[in-house]
Amino acid sequence: MSEQVRSVQRTRFIAPRVERSLITAGHALLVVATLVAALFPLFWVLLGSFKLPADVMRLPPVIVFEPTIANYLTVIRDRFVFFFENSVVISGGSVLLTIIVGVPAAYGLSRLRIRFKKTLMLLILSVRFAPYIIFALPLFLIMSELGLIGHRPSLVIVYTIINLPVVIWLMRAFFDDIPTELDEAAAIDGASRFRTFMSILVPCARPGIATVTILSFIFAWNEYLFALILSGRDSQTLTVGLTRFLGGMEDAIRWGQLSAWSVSIVAPIVILALLVNRHLRRGFTGGLG
Amino acid sequence: MARDTKAAFAYIGPAMFVLLIVAALPLGVALATSTTNWHLHRAAQREFIGLANYIRLFEDPRFIYSLQVTLLYTAVSVGVSMIGGFVLALMMRRTFPGRNLVRALLTIPLIMTPVVSATMYRVFFYDADRGLFNWILGTLGLPTPVWVASWPMAFYAICIIQIWFMTPFVFLVCDAAMESLPREPFDAAKIDGAGYLQRIIRLVIPMMRDTLIFALIFRITIDYRMFDTIYVTTRGGPARYTEVMSVWVYNRALRSFDVGYANAGSVVMALVVALICLGLMLYNYRRREAVS
Structure with a gap:
């Protein structure tokens, strides 16, 4: 210029x-x-x-x-598959749960006439902004009391705390962009609210749903604090698995293994993110990174 | 006006129920236990002690230090990444071949697992003897610090990781906002003889105020609560010099088992960041009122 x-x-x-x-x-x-x-x-x-x-x-x-x-072969021998499976199940399960409860909630907050809508949105947002340790430590105390530490399902539920606010805020923006004339036309044709939601709004918002799904998956995959505090021996994710190396990291012989671990953890999400980069950028900027 | 209360329960209810369990309930437990002397080693003698934990917090030099170092860390890494991301976005205004690819590649630090990034930095860059940073410094004839094991280098070390991680976020937000700015005011200012820097300060920044405040609040909350990269890089050390608040709470609760006290700490932690964010939102609101 x-x-x-x-x-x-x-x-x-x-x-x-x-x-x-x-x-x-x-x-x-x-x-x-x-x-x-x-x-x-x-x-x-x-x-x-x-x-x-x-x-x-x-x-x-x-x-x-x-x-x-050789490093990758050691990684496989080093129970990588076990941690990988935990990460896939926990991240995947939590994303699924988040989408199932989050997308209807976003629709409701976009279309329904209800009281305290703004307050509700701000409360949801404040969960996103809060220091996570204030949830993580009490969850540890509650879950130890109930004997839930180390179960994959409990981590699946806990992980919604990171993603549900993001999904609700982003999806509400997506629904707000869809003209309400579509809803009205469907209502005139006699479709129920649920029918309108399922067969008109959800298909229209499909790119948005794809975006938040990938974004949520990345956030869940990268999570460490909750995984560290709340996972027992059977539910440790990849991030926890990697930090097992930390103690002996000064031992240079293991640098190669450490690298192979690192690459294996980030490769799936980096590839995923580059494939859908345009959507991802909208996700990061449209609502809340 | 008719209200859709029944439908609201069906559509919004499940999400609210989930948030109640994972967020509201733990928050309640945090508040409740912060008023007890609950210690995991003496779980039986759990008593209500009122605000004693909070008084103890403010008399605890290590907690005060932790609060200070958290705020300093937040200020440094937010400040640098905000300016860096903004300048980067300006830089990417110029068209060149491969621009979209570069924009896509710049998002990589942001989506990389923070624990992995921190491990990489610690092992490959910060290692005192074999790390790349010291090799470069040594080759240039500069002093070679023991990065994560000395103050203030350990502090810089955690800031560098965070700045590397989060500058792309500010870049993305600014890039998108600049894309949608109208061209006319800039052309007009140019004709009137306003220089590049003047146009940035007088036009671009004011027009992007909402976006910048949003990015700022977002950045502050993320750095303020940061645990992953710091815990992996320094574990709060050397001594407890980089023990930011999240690490402080973690150590009090899961190393000293003083959970009542730890919860009081996280309540104060949350209150401080809430005040900062509310202050910024109020400032932005006032500012907008003043303009219109």
Whole structure:
């Protein structure tokens, strides 16, 4: 753009064409630098996961090396599948539950005439903004009393706390965007409210539902605090599984394994996120990251 | 006006019921136990002690320190990421080949598992002997600190992770908001001879005020309650220098088992952030009133 090139007010030392290409080059350099800063950690851990123990700790760092899949084989032997299964079941189950109760609630808050709608929305939002430890610790106390620690279903329910507010806020925005004429037309044709919701609004909001589903899945997948406090031996998720390494992390032999673990945890969601990036961006910005 | 009370129960009821169980009930338990001397090792002698826990909190230098370091951490990482994300969004206004791909790739830190990011930083970058940061510093002939084991480097270490993690969020929000700004005021200002910086300060920022306040509130609440990256990177150490509030509550409850006291701490923690957010919302509201 020519914004930076204000020929009228400034004495020139270089020709405008040179100046413009200098600006382009500078801009390109900045973009590349930003990309490197954003992606380097992921790139580095990906590289590290294919290195042999001797290469992974070598300084100066090696870029060219003999790749190995030994680290990934250790990961599989290291009960990765167990943690992975827990993460899939708990995240998936909680997303399903969140969508089933959250989408009708969003519809209700968009279309129904009820009292205290604004207050209700703000209360839901405040759950999203609250420090999670204020829920996590009492939940630990309640669940230990009831002997529910370590059951997958209890984590499935608890995880709704992260996602239900997001789903309700985002989906309400989606429903608000659908013209009410559609509802009215359906009502004139004699469709019940539930019928209208199921066969007109839900199909119209399908892109929105897809967005919040993926977003919720990522949030649940990445969750650590609740998983750490509330999971017993049988329900530990991938994030808890990874931090088992922390104690012996100074032991450099395990760097490669640690990398392979890290890559295996983030690969599913990074791929998912890049595939549906456009929807995801709308999700992050449309309501609440 | 007719109200749809019955339908409201059917549609909104289930969600409210779930939130009642996972949010309202724990909140009630937190408030109730914060007035007791409940200690998991002496669970039998659980007594009501009124506000004694709260008084103890404000006489506990470690709690006060924890509150301070949390606020400092929040201020630093929110501040840097807000400015960084905004500048990044400005940078991406310029069209260039591959722009959409770059925008997509910039979201990666945001969706990466925070525990994984923190582990990567701690192992590959912050390690005192074999970490990349110290290797680079050493090559440049600069002093090489023991990152996560020394103050204030441990503090910078947790801030860097958070800034890396959250700048893309501010970028996304600003990028979307800038996309929808009308062009005319800027063209007019340009014709009137306003410089680039002047147009940003006088036009872009005021027009984006609501978005920026939203992003700010969001950012504050996330950093203020941050547990994952800090716990993984420093465990609140060295000593207890990076023991932010979430870690403080966690340690009091699950290491010292002093759950009544820990719950009082989390109640104070929630009240402080609620006040900050309400203050910001009120400021924005007043500001909007003043404009219109």
